[in-house]
Amino acid sequence: xxxxxxxxxxxxxxxxxxxxxxxxxxxxxxxxxxxxxxxxxxxxxxxxxxxxxxxxxxxxxxxxxxxxxxxxxxxxxxxxxxxxxxxxxxxxxxxxxxxxxxxxxxxxxxxxxxxxxxxxxxxxxxxxxxxxxxxxxxxxxxxxxxxxxxxxxxxxxxxxxxxxxxxxxxxxxxxxxxxxxxxxxxxxxxxxxxxxxxxxxxxxxxxxxxxxxxxxxxxxxxxxxxxxxxxxxxxxxxxxxxxxxxxxxxxxxxxxxxxxxxxxxxxxxxxxxxxxxxxxxxxxxxxxxxxxxxxxxxxxxxxxxxxxxxxxxxxxxxxxxxxxxxxxxxxxxxxxxxxxxxxxxxxxxxxxxxxxxxxxxxxxxxxxxxxxxxxxxxxxxxxxxxxxxxxxxxxxxxxxxxxxxxxxxxxxxxxxxxxxxxxxxxxxxx
Amino acid sequence: xxxxxxxxxxxxxxxxxxxxxxxxxxxxxxxxxxxxxxxxxxxxxxxxxxxxxxxxxxxxxxxxxxxxxxxxxxxxxxxxxxxxxxxxxxxxxxxxxxxxxxxxxxxxxxxxxxxxxxxxxxxxxxxxxxxxxxxxxxxxxxxxxxxxxxxxxxxxxxxxxxxxxxxxxxxxxxxxxxxxxxxxxxxxxxxxxxxxxxxxxxxxxxxxxxxxxxxxxxxxxxxxxxxxxxxxxxxxxxxxxxxxxxxxxxxxxxxxxxxxxxxxxxxxxxxxxxxxxxxxxxxxxxxxxxxxxxxxxxxxxxxxxxxxxxxxxxxxxxxxxxxxxxxxxxxxxxxxxxxxxxxxxxxxxxxxxxxxxxxxxxxxxxxxxxxxxxxxxxxxxxxxxxxxxxxxxxxxxxxxxxxxxxxxxxxxxxxxxxxxxxxxxxxxxx
Numbered sequence: 138x139x140x141x142x143x144x145x146x147x148x149x150x151x152x153x154x155x156x157x158x159x160x161x162x163x164x165x166x167x168x169x170x171x172x173x174x175x176x177x178x179x180x181x182x183x184x185x186x187x188x189x190x191x192x193x194x195x196x197x198x199x200x201x202x203x204x205x206x207x208x209x210x211x212x213x214x215x216x217x218x219x220x221x222x223x224x225x226x227x228x229x230x231x232x233x234x235x236x237x238x239x240x241x242x243x244x245x246x247x248x249x250x251x252x253x254x255x256x257x258x259x260x261x262x263x264x265x266x267x268x269x270x271x272x273x274x275x276x277x278x279x280x281x282x283x284x285x286x287x288x289x290x291x292x293x294x295x296x297x298x299x300x301x302x303x304x305x306x307x308x309x310x311x312x313x314x315x316x317x318x319x320x321x322x323x324x325x326x327x328x329x330x331x332x333x334x335x336x337x338x339x340x341x342x343x344x345x346x347x348x349x350x351x352x353x354x355x356x357x358x359x360x361x362x363x364x365x366x367x368x369x370x371x372x373x374x375x376x377x378x379x380x381x382x383x384x385x386x387x388x389x390x391x392x393x394x395x396x397x398x399x400x401x402x403x404x405x406x407x408x409x410x411x412x413x414x415x416x417x418x419x420x421x422x423x424x425x426x427x428x429x430x431x432x433x434x435x436x437x438x439x440x441x442x443x444x445x446x447x448x449x450x451x452x453x454x455x456x457x458x459x460x461x462x463x464x465x466x467x468x469x470x471x472x473x474x475x476x477x478x479x480x481x482x483x484x485x486x487x488x489x490x491x492x493x494x495x496x497x498x499x500x501x502x503x504x505x506x507x508x509x510x511x512x513x514x515x516x517x518x519x520x521x522x523x524x525x526x527x528x529x530x531x532x533x534x535x536x537x538x539x540x541x542x543x544x545x546x547x548x549x550x551x552x553x554x555x556x557x558x559x560x561x562x563x564x565x566x567x
Numbered sequence: 568x569x570x571x572x573x574x575x576x577x578x579x580x581x582x583x584x585x586x587x588x589x590x591x592x593x594x595x596x597x598x599x600x601x602x603x604x605x606x607x608x609x610x611x612x613x614x615x616x617x618x619x620x621x622x623x624x625x626x627x628x629x630x631x632x633x634x635x636x637x638x639x640x641x642x643x644x645x646x647x648x649x650x651x652x653x654x655x656x657x658x659x660x661x662x663x664x665x666x667x668x669x670x671x672x673x674x675x676x677x678x679x680x681x682x683x684x685x686x687x688x689x690x691x692x693x694x695x696x697x698x699x700x701x702x703x704x705x706x707x708x709x710x711x712x713x714x715x716x717x718x719x720x721x722x723x724x725x726x727x728x729x730x731x732x733x734x735x736x737x738x739x740x741x742x743x744x745x746x747x748x749x750x751x752x753x754x755x756x757x758x759x760x761x762x763x764x765x766x767x768x769x770x771x772x773x774x775x776x777x778x779x780x781x782x783x784x785x786x787x788x789x790x791x792x793x794x795x796x797x798x799x800x801x802x803x804x805x806x807x808x809x810x811x812x813x814x815x816x817x818x819x820x821x822x823x824x825x826x827x828x829x830x831x832x833x834x835x836x837x838x839x840x841x842x843x844x845x846x847x848x849x850x851x852x853x854x855x856x857x858x859x860x861x862x863x864x865x866x867x868x869x870x871x872x873x874x875x876x877x878x879x880x881x882x883x884x885x886x887x888x889x890x891x892x893x894x895x896x897x898x899x900x901x902x903x904x905x906x907x908x909x910x911x912x913x914x915x916x917x918x919x920x921x922x923x924x925x926x927x928x929x930x931x932x933x934x935x936x937x938x939x940x941x942x943x944x945x946x947x948x949x950x951x952x953x954x955x956x957x958x959x960x961x962x963x964x965x966x967x968x969x970x971x972x973x974x975x976x977x978x979x980x981x982x983x984x985x986x987x988x989x990x991x992x993x994x995x996x997x
Contacts, residue, residue, distance in 0.1 A: 218972040225672035225966075232670045233680070240662045242655035242927035250663070253906055255940050267977045303976055339940040360796070362940040366787070383992070387985040394981040426980050468957075475953065476683055483957040486989060490982040491958055494973045495966055497672035498954040510685050510769040510792040512952040522942040523905065524928040527898075527913040528921055536655075536925055542648040543924045546733055547697045550856050551824040552920040555817040559916060562813070 138415065138435050142442040153456040155368065155505055156398060156437045163322075163351040171326045171355065178332035185323040186293070190264070192318075194298045198334050199316035204309050207302035219307055222274055222495035229497030230279045233516040245532025252520040254284035255362075257336060259328035260313070261343035261353075264293035264320050268301035269344070275499050275514065276342045277311035283519035288313045289328060289338055293320020321345075325352035329359050340364070342501070342514065364514055368505025369398040372489055373458035373478075375449045375471075376414065378407035380464035384485055385410075386417035388462055389438075390431055391490050397433035402456060403440045404449040411442045450474040459504040460489050479508045533559055568845065568865050572872040583886040585798070585935055586828060586867045593781040601756045601785065608762035615753040616723070620694070622748075624728045628764050629735065629746035637735035649737055652704055652925035659927030660709045663946040675962025682950040684714035685792075687766060689758035690743070691773035691783075694723035694750050698731035699774070705929050705944065706772045707741035713949035718743045719758060719768055723750020751775075755782035759791050770794070772931070772944065794944055798935025799828040802919055803888035803908075805879045805901075806844065808837035810894035814915055815840075816847035818892055819868075820861055821920050827863035832886060833870045834879045841872045880904040889934040890919050909938045963989055 144152060173181040179197050186192045239249040260276045262269055273290070280288045290313045294300050300318065308316055317335050319327060325345075331337030340362040341353055350367040357363060372392035374385050389401040405411040422428050422435070443449050450471060453461060457477035465471060468483045475481060479502030480492055492498045501514035528536065537556045544552035574582060603611040609627050616622045669679040690706045692699055703720070710718045720743045724730050730748065738746055747765050749757060755775075761767030770792040771783055780797040787793060802822035804815050819831040835841040852858050852865070873879050880901060883891060887907035895901060898913045905911060909932030910922055922928045931944035958966065967986045974982035 215972055215976050218969040218976075221673070221966070221969045222973060225676070225678075228672045229670050229678045232668055235665060238662055240659050240927065242658045243651070246655070246921070246926050248655075248659045248927045250945070251902070256906060267979060269977060271973060271977060357796075360936060360940075362937075366790070381992075383988055384985070387981070387988045391979070391981040391985040394979060421981075421984070425984070427978075431981060472681070472955070476686060477951070478953050480954040480956070483955060484959075486960050486963040487956050487958045488963075488970075488985040488989065490970050490974055490979075490985045491676070491963070491966060492954070492956055493982060494970045496676050496956050496958065497670065497678045498956055503951075506790060507792075508951060508953075510790075510951070512950075513954060515680070515952060515954075517947070517952075520942075521907070521933075521938060521940065522945060522947075523908050523938075524910040524922070524943060524945075525902070525913060526910070526917050526922055526926050526928055528917045528926065529914075530916050533916040533918075533921070536651070536921060539648040539651045539925045540918075540920050540923075542645055543652060543701060544920055546645055546648075547699060547701060548857075549697060549821070549824060549920075551817070551821040551851075551861060552923060554851070554855070555814075555821040555918040555920045558813055558817045559918065562811075 138438055138440055140415065140440045143444060144441060149452060149455055152439055152441065153452070155400065163348060167322055167351050167355045170322045170352070171330065174323055174326035174332065175330050179334050182319045182323050182327055182332065185321065186319060189321055190293050191296050192294045192298050194294060194318050197317050197319060199300065199305065199318060204305050207305035210302040211306055215303065219270070219274070223278065223310065225495055225497035226274055226278045227282065230282050230516045243532060243535050245529040246526070246536055248524065248526045250522045250524050253523055254286070254520055255339050256285065257287040257338040258285045258289070258519060259338035259341040260288065260290045261324055261341065261345055261349060262290060262292040262304060263345050263349065268304050270301070270303040270307040271494050271500065272343060273304055273307040273311060275501050277308060277313050279514065279516045280519050281312035283516055285519055287336055287338070289315050289317070289336060291317045291319050291324035291328060294318045322348040322352035325349060325356055329356040329361050364501060364518060365503055365511050366505070366507055368507065369400060370395045371400040371458055371504055372460040372462060373402040373404065373453050373456055374462040374464055375453060376403070376405040376410050376464040377446065377466060378410055379466045380410050381485055382410060382413035382417045384488070385414045385464055386421050388489050389418055390421055390425065391488070392460065393431035393434035393438070394425065394427070397430050399434040401434065401438040402458065404443055404452060406443055406446060406449060408442060411440065415440055446471065457506045457508040459502045459508060462487070462489060477509045479503045479513050568868055568870055570845065570870045573874060574871060579882060579885060582869055582871065583882070585830065593778060597752055597781050597785045600752045600782070601760065604753055604756035604762065605760050609764050612749045612753050612757055612762065615751065616749060619751055620723050621726050622724045622728050624724060624748050627747050627749060629730065629748060634735050634739050637732035640732040641736055645733065649700070649704070653708065653740065655925055655927035656704055656708045657712065660712050660946045673962065673965050675959040675965055676956065678954065678956045680952045680954050682952055684716070684950055685769050686715065687717040687768040688715045688719070688949060689768035689771040690718065690720045691754055691771065691775055691779060692720060692722040692734060693775050693779065698734055700731070700733040700737040701924050701930065702773060703734055703737040703741060705931050707738060707743050709944065709946045710949050711742035713946055715949055717766055717768070719745050719747070719766060721747045721749050721754035721758060724748045752778040752782035755779060755786055759786040759789050794931060794948060795933055795941050796935070796937055798937065799830065800825045801830040801888055801934055802890040802892060803832040803834065803883050803886055804892040804894055805883060806833070806835040806840050806894040807876065807896060808840055809896045810840050811915055812840060812843035812847045814918070815844045815894055816851050818919050819848055820851055820855065821918070822890065823861035823864035823868070824855065824857070827860050829864040831864065831868040832888065834873055834882060836873055836876060836879060838872060841870065845870055876901065887936045887938040889932045889938060892917070892919060907939045909933045909943050
């Protein structure tokens with residue numbers, strides 16, 4: 138932990154810096170993977186699965202039987218939990234659907250927007266020790282709500298060629314249309330280019346390691362969109378003198394356990410709360426079953442004692458956290474001060490893990506300072522908003538002169554003529 | 568013109584292909600420009616202005632005097648036209664502001680979203696023969712509506728160091744906070760990195776040549792967001808047997824005059840309308856004062872005769888046009904068939920130039936097939952939507968078990984503990 142008491146404002150820009158990632162130059166490897174997948178399709182995927190994941194797979198596509206058997210492998214307790222989360226995430230994301238509102242900007246000139254689902258989307262779910270079925274909820278639910286026709290999911294298997302049953306079960310109940318046993322950069326290449334079995338998609342969502350991240354960036358060269366730029370997960374907690382150090386410590390650690398590159402920042406204005414939270418963090422850390430990652434993450438993390446809440450919000454906006462927890466009694470009053478954050482948790486009972494799993498908000502959020510210029514995933518991420526306009530004859534008569542004058546001033550005479558020819562014909566007819 | 572009568576569906580994928588752009592590898596040049604701007608700041612900009620644009624400029628920043636004098640240089644007629652356009656664009660973009668809606672997903676668990684403006688945005692307006700003051704309207708109006716604190720505009724000058732007065736005037740009335748005399752990749756570098764005079768921004772908007780496009784892509788390496796991927800402008804017109812060939816031809820030409828790489832596509836189901844529109848296009852082309860660009864663009868453009876309107880919409884969705892004009896009597900009925908388009912113009916009096924200038928919709932739209940996965944610029948482009956959640960004690964009691972079960976199933980014990988520690992304390996207190 139890096140402990141900073143009343144740091145000078147001049148030093149803040151150093152404090153808000155993210156740890157620099159040693160990102161290797163992966164372009165060559167990624168180019169090769171895309172080229173292999175383009176050339177050899179599914180066979181390339183099977184070969185890469187074997188080479189990178191040590192998994193011998195016969196069929197790249199997950200069968201109905203596998204999905205059905207997954208359902209029998211998970212407990213009713215977990216099914217119920219997933220169902221409550223699904224209901225909440227559905228309710229919140231459904232509320233993001235905007236009704237079309239027609240605006241008559243000039244008499245006879247009516248403009249509006251309509252949503253259209255992105256027809257084909259791809260979801261990547263990483264492998265590893267934590268089976269992220271919660272991320273399946275966060276991405277497949279809004280995709281289905283938006284009306285995406287094809288919702289493809291790729292995820293690596295274990296060495297025996299199996300996918301965690303919670304992932305399969307969640308994918309099924311959230312309307313994923315096809316699941317494929319492929320991970321890493323080759324999965325992204327497959328969803329970008331298409332293979333015999335895997336359809337190409339228009340937008341790719343989901344987290345992943347540095348190879349996946351690099352492959353998603355590379356996919357954009359093929360006109361595929363991606364959810365957002367990537368970075369390690371992070372939380373910033375602001376505490377007042379009424380905050381509960383045990384809760385603050387637990388929240389900081391729940392972020393720290395994500396990975397050694399996770400970052401946690403704690404801002405307090407009360408020295409006692411500040412010191413107690415540091416102590417409590419160390420204490421709880423020891424009790425965690427797998428504390429190596431969290432311990433590593435804490436080494437890069439800042440505990441900062443500040444003079445005022447105003448300073449804390451100034452610092453937080455400069456940092457632009459993915460998750461922002463306000464352990465403040467009068468949090469309402471501070472909401473307008475929040476400029477940059479991915480998702481905000483208000484008060485002592487709004488722990489980050491509520492939003493990670495089940496409250497209803499999305500957990501795919503902008504990290505690495507990207508909350509300055511990006512929103513998290515929402516229903517909007519799965520639709521395009523198309524603008525429409527309808528001008529009646531009267532509308533064009535009311536607006537035509539303006540268009541003609543502006544087009545001429547820009548030297549675009551065919552633009553002007555598209556109006557003139559219509560107005561002229563109208564006049565002739567009158 | 569490429570004329571295709573009743574092409575087989577198998578050939579459509581060829582017909583919807585965009586002309587391949589010979590985009591040079593600009594990475595080296597762009598890297599050098601960014602590096603120079605980072606090292607030498609404003610002086611690098613002045614040097615590049617001289618080198619690339621032949622403009623000797625003393626002060627990179629546009630003065631108040633210059634802005635005031637611009638106001639005197641443009642006619643009242645043009646001012647009134649700009650004002651009508653501004654009013655319409657303001658009305659339509661203001662209507663895109665969504666009220667926050669609080670959703671109680673589980674008793675005691677309340678979630679909502681709030682908009683926050685991106686604090687600092689940059690607008691690039693290209694130089695050249697057409698002074699695109701309309702693009703200033705399209706980008707500065709939503710930026711100001713969103714509440715962006717800093718709205719920076721960069722545009723190149725002519726050889727005498729002057730900016731077209733219509734650009735200066737429009738920037739002033741739309742709330743641009745600072746204007747700078749710099750164009751090309753160096754302008755993008757300046758807004759990305761910041762110089763003595765030019766602030767760095769969080770998101771960059773606006774069109775430009777291949778150097779500007781490459782620089783915007785490069786800016787993303789510095790965590791700056793951009794409006795959308797770029798491509799040449801395009802229109803697709805669908806006409807029925809009641810369409811008016813003169814209007815269709817005028818719309819096709821208004822797109823074609825944008826540049827030699829513009830693409831126009833005409834789809835008709837009536838052979839007479841089809842042939843008359845081809846004739847009319849050739850006739851109107853000859854009458855245009857500057858027809859070289861339009862003529863060049865038409866060479867790459869497709870006129871396609873199809874059997875049914877259903878086919879036309881299938882073709883259009885495959886093409887995914889930036890602008891889609893429905894010269895159809897019963898256009899209402901076809902709206903649900905539109906899947907991919909940037910902006911749609913309905914009926915005989917909704918010419919594309921209405922949306923380009925003054926109806927209220929935005930003219931910064933996804934081209935090059937990007938309407939499959941991107942929306943055009945809107946108020947949303949200038950804000951982040953931050954999610955908020957507040958769980959009461961009761962809320963956490965109602966949701967806590969679900970979070971604990973899911974966190975444990977993902978092997979994330981600190982996530983579980985953040986709930987358990989709170990529920991435990993509650994139980995102890997009860």
